[in-house]
Amino acid sequence: MEDRSHLTTLKGxxxxxxxxxxxxxxxxxxxxxxxxxxxxTVDVPVTATLLDCLDEIKDKQDGTLAFRKxxxxxxxxxxxxxxxxxxxxxxxxxxxxxxDAGHTVTVSPMGNLPVIKDLVVDMAPFWSKIRAIKxxxxxxxxxxxxxxxxxxxxxxxxxxxxxxxxxxxxxxSECISMESDPDFLGPAALAKAYRFVGDVRDxxxxxxxxxxxxxxxxxxxxxxxxxxxxxxxxxxxxxxxxKLGAEAFREGLTRDEGARHAKVFVNSAHKGGFLRETELVxxxxxxxAAITQIPFALQLARAGKVPNPLAPHKxxxxxxxxxxxxxxxxxxxxxxxxxxxxxxxxxxxS
Amino acid sequence: MQERYAYYPxxxxxxxxxxxxxxxxxxxxxxxxxxxxxxxxxxxxAGDIHEAKPDYHLHLSARILGQAERSGAEVLxxxxxxxxxxxRQANSKLQNDPAELARVNDNLKATGIGGYNGGxxxxxxxxxxxxxxGYDRFKSVATRSLEGLKxxxxxxxxxxxxxxxxxxxxxxxxxxxxxxxxxxxxxxxxYPAKIKCCGFPIVLAREQVALGELVQPLQQATEAGADxxxxxxxxxxxxxxxWQKKASDHAGADFKIPVLHLAQLLGAxxxxxxxxxKFRRHITRLDDSVKGKLRLPSVVGR
Ligand code: SF4
Ligand code: SF4
Ligand code: FES
Numbered sequence: 001m002e003d004r005s006h007l008t009t010l011k012g013x014x015x016x017x018x019x020x021x022x023x024x025x026x027x028x029x030x031x032x033x034x035x036x037x038x039x040x041t042v043d044v045p046v047t048a049t050l051l052d053c054l055d056e057i058k059d060k061q062d063g064t065l066a067f068r069k070x071x072x073x074x075x076x077x078x079x080x081x082x083x084x085x086x087x088x089x090x091x092x093x094x095x096x097x098x099x100d101a102g103h104t105v106t107v108s109p110m111g112n113l114p115v116i117k118d119l120v121v122d123m124a125p126f127w128s129k130i131r132a133i134k135x136x137x138x139x140x141x142x143x144x145x146x147x148x149x150x151x152x153x154x155x156x157x158x159x160x161x162x163x164x165x166x167x168x169x170x171x172x173s174e175c176i177s178m179e180s181d182p183d184f185l186g187p188a189a190l191a192k193a194y195r196f197v198g199d200v201r202d203x204x205x206x207x208x209x210x211x212x213x214x215x216x217x218x219x220x221x222x223x224x225x226x227x228x229x230x231x232x233x234x235x236x237x238x239x240x241x242x243k244l245g246a247e248a249f250r251e252g253l254t255r256d257e258g259a260r261h262a263k264v265f266v267n268s269a270h271k272g273g274f275l276r277e278t279e280l281v282x283x284x285x286x287x288x289a290a291i292t293q294i295p296f297a298l299q300l301a302r303a304g305k306v307p308n309p310l311a312p313h314k315x316x317x318x319x320x321x322x323x324x325x326x327x328x329x330x331x332x333x334x335x336x337x338x339x340x341x342x343x344x345x346x347x348x349x350s
Numbered sequence: 351m352q353e354r355y356a357y358y359p360x361x362x363x364x365x366x367x368x369x370x371x372x373x374x375x376x377x378x379x380x381x382x383x384x385x386x387x388x389x390x391x392x393x394x395x396a397g398d399i400h401e402a403k404p405d406y407h408l409h410l411s412a413r414i415l416g417q418a419e420r421s422g423a424e425v426l427x428x429x430x431x432x433x434x435x436x437x438r439q440a441n442s443k444l445q446n447d448p449a450e451l452a453r454v455n456d457n458l459k460a461t462g463i464g465g466y467n468g469g470x471x472x473x474x475x476x477x478x479x480x481x482x483x484g485y486d487r488f489k490s491v492a493t494r495s496l497e498g499l500k501x502x503x504x505x506x507x508x509x510x511x512x513x514x515x516x517x518x519x520x521x522x523x524x525x526x527x528x529x530x531x532x533x534x535x536x537x538x539x540x541y542p543a544k545i546k547c548c549g550f551p552i553v554l555a556r557e558q559v560a561l562g563e564l565v566q567p568l569q570q571a572t573e574a575g576a577d578x579x580x581x582x583x584x585x586x587x588x589x590x591x592x593w594q595k596k597a598s599d600h601a602g603a604d605f606k607i608p609v610l611h612l613a614q615l616l617g618a619x620x621x622x623x624x625x626x627x628k629f630r631r632h633i634t635r636l637d638d639s640v641k642g643k644l645r646l647p648s649v650v651g652r
Contacts, residue, residue: 084522085522085542086522176546176547176549176563177552177556177559177563179562179563180549180558180559180560180561180562180563181556181558181559181562184559219552219555219556220552220556220559221551221552222507222547222549222550222551222552222559222560222563223397223507223508223551224507224511224546224547225435225507225508225510225511225512226507226511228511228512229511229512229513229521236512238512241401242400242401242404243404245401245402246401246402246403246404249402249403256555257554257555257556258552258555258556259402260555261398261554261555262398262399262401262402263402264398265393265395265396265398265399265402266395266398266399266402266403266406320461320462320463321392321410321413323461323462324406324409324410324413324457324458324461324463325406327457327460327461328403328405328406328409328457331405331457332403332405
């Protein structure tokens with residue numbers, strides 16, 4: 001290392017310690033090629049991130065290694081990839097803990113998206129889902145305010161988490177419902193959808209929720225919470241999907257099987273105290289489809305899995321739960337809160 | 351581990367998975383732990399009420415937590431992943447937001463329901479017996495070694511993720527079930543889908559999507575040579591056990607892998623019999639070889 005001892009004020013700033021990092025990297029040259037794993041060892045500062053290590057490999061050992069990056073500071077959303085099977089931002093993942101633990105990590109491309117080369121995935125399906133939810137404000141023909149929309153801090157906070165999304169795709173990588181149904185809109189697009197459904201300036205709420213309530217929409221989510229676990233920005237997409245579900249309910253959009261399923265639970269708590277499982281099948285999938293479930297239901301009944309519908313279990317003190325339900329329903333807002341388009345909020349012009 | 355718990359079996363163990371309830375009560379007695387019943391609690395809403403009517407979910411949870419608090423216990427014991435996450439989510443909100451707690455208590459009071467002061471922790475049986483004193487106690491009662499039994503642990507989702515609400519162990523590399531399987535003298539089988547989803551939340555509304563999810567753990571556990579699977583969640587159990595035939599048809603396979611509740615596995619190792627563990631209530635039957643490896647006392651059910 002060159003002598004910087006003359007830099008008295010910055011003394012220490014340059015003499016960083018180094019560490020040796022070994023990485024196993026999934027390599028794939030593109031269509032027709034066979035994927036394989038290669039192992040690299042690099043010498044990097046102890047502060048190095050996974051991205052620093054990949055840069056070091058690409059600069060000094062193997063220029064053919066392909067990966068995306070730009071900002072190096074968890075803002076642009078380019079560097080999503082899997083480390084030991086879970087999606088991370090390479091630029092936000094410090095390597096020292098793994099070195100200290102003596103663990104060699106394996107790096108591979110994100111899941112649920114086609115691989116183009118090495119760690120680079122094709123984001124086209126991701127973008128088409130984002131586009132499908134109409135990712136822009138639609139005031140629903142409302143006249144634009146003379147000066148500006150008035151949004152209180154509380155109203156703005158309704159979508160503050162969803163607004164943090166950097167469109168990196170980490171949440172999509174391990175989405176279980178998307179593994180099973182590739183057309184599922186998925187966590188990133190649905191979080192983005194709530195960013196507009198929950199926006200007090202947006203006027204297209206009902207139509208948006210109607211679209212989102214259909215096939216491949218909010219009721220496809222299996223609540224595995226991988227998206228919340230993976231998101232590097234704290235968006236918590238699963239929570240956003242739950243908020244969409246609540247908004248759909250408020251709008252009375254409960255025809256989808258998923259919404260009907262939820263409705264049985266809502267009703268059972270105050271009507272029977274416990275979930276009435278016997279009602280679940282017919283109410284969720286409708287009486288006609290339920291007939292096809294009869295042999296299955298009989299099988300469950302034989303094993304004693306279906307409680308006797310003639311003797312419904314009642315949680316004690318059910319009346320109080322009923323009163324609670326009525327009170328909360330009377331308190332619940334019937335309409336979406338809208339932004340104030342003119343008059344000052346607190347009576348003082350700012 | 352506590353000496354006494356407010357016991358919340360949830361609706362599945364109370365209604366259709368009674369074998370889970372009886373096994374849990376029996377293993378608690380073996381561990382010399384008191385389970386206090388809360389006779390007037392409702393269903394936790396299983397994520398559905400939480401999604402459709404979030405405020406109702408919060409109040410129902412506060413009502414349950416309040417009853418637990420008044421029982422004198424410091425911990426509410428769950429035996430279901432979904433109950434665990436639901437109640438912990440509500441509890442975290444109530445404990446960390448005094449204004450919300452006050453609003454909820456006002457509403458409870460207005461409807462003649464006892465309030466909640468935020469003094470209860472929600473913990474799953476798995477967490478209580480897989481570490482510390484609970485683990486030691488279990489080890490000392492696990493006198494019937496299940497040597498030779500290969501067990502595929504299936505965690506399910508909502509006991510691992512989101513870790514910031516659950517936080518018991520590394521959600522990508524959990525070890526608690528493995529630790530208990532080994533404490534039973536059995537062998538834990540490893541397979542990637544052990545932390546994935548059983549598909550239960552959408553099995554009625556989106557059956558094809560759910561079956562696609564359910565096939566993964568069944569297939570991998572079978573291929574890895576497991577004799578049985580074990581899960582800490584009755585919803586996962588229902589999927590893995592009752593929907594197994596449908597998953598077979600979906601995958602063009604022939605899965606025949608019995609699925610045990612965690613409390614049943616612990617119970618077998620602690621010397622409990624079929625009378626209590628009620629394996630006969632499962633849809634996917636235990637064959638003689640598995641029964642032999644579970645070393646159940648000879649008079650077993652059908
Ligand atoms: S919670 Fe829903 S959206 Fe999120 S990863 Fe799981 S299935 Fe996908
Ligand atoms: S929600 Fe989070 S993980 Fe998903 S794309 Fe946005 S920032 Fe990335
Ligand atoms: S390089 Fe921009 S987010 Fe990592």
